[in-house]
């Protein structure tokens with residue numbers, strides 16, 4: 504509804520602006536041209552402001568669509584990408600959409616993400632998480648370059664508690680079949696992913 508109003512206002516301003524611009528073309532020199540110019544300038548500024556606002560609304564609406572297609576968890580939107588890709592491709596494709604690979608920061612967020620993965624991608628799938636220990640072995644960093652505090656590594660196998668891949672496995676997945684537990688994997692493996700967007 505707010506949207507409609509903006510369009511209407513935009514339309515009116517374009518009409519008004521258009522009728523101002525037509526007059527000088529009649530080649531009747533007028534003394535009040537200066538006043539008219541500043542009026543047009545004022546309108547132009549208002550139009551620019553409205554266009555800016557409209558773009559913002561469009562962005563917000565696009566995000567709403569992402570949320571509608573995906574899921575909203577704790578003020579963030581998550582959208583599944585079932586296409587299997589290497590970690591870097593998955594990350595780049597997600598960045599291009601304005602998001603980062605999903606990185607749950609609490610048990611509740613992790614559980615909700617696990618459930619979303621099960622129903623959108625598949626119950627036995629593993630998806631890339633937005634963390635890696637490429638820079639320093641064993642130091643897991645998130646997509647904004649901070650150390651990861653919440654972790655959910657699978658430690659059910661005492662002989663190989665995760666992460667167990669040392670330098671050959673610097674990326675991590677969330678496993679739908681292991682109750683949302685995390686495993687380190689080779690970044691060149693091809694996995695589905697979930698892209699995460701902050702709600703503005």
Ligand SMILES: *[C@@H]1O[C@H](CO)[C@@H](O)[C@H](O)[C@H]1NC(C)=O
Nearest residue numbers: 603606645646647649650652
């Ligand atoms: C990375 O971790 C920091 C510190 O916990 C947090 O503030 C930031 O939101 C995290 N970034 C992502 C993309 O999860």
Ligand SMILES: [Ca+2]
Nearest residue numbers: 669670672673
């Ligand atoms: Ca590693």
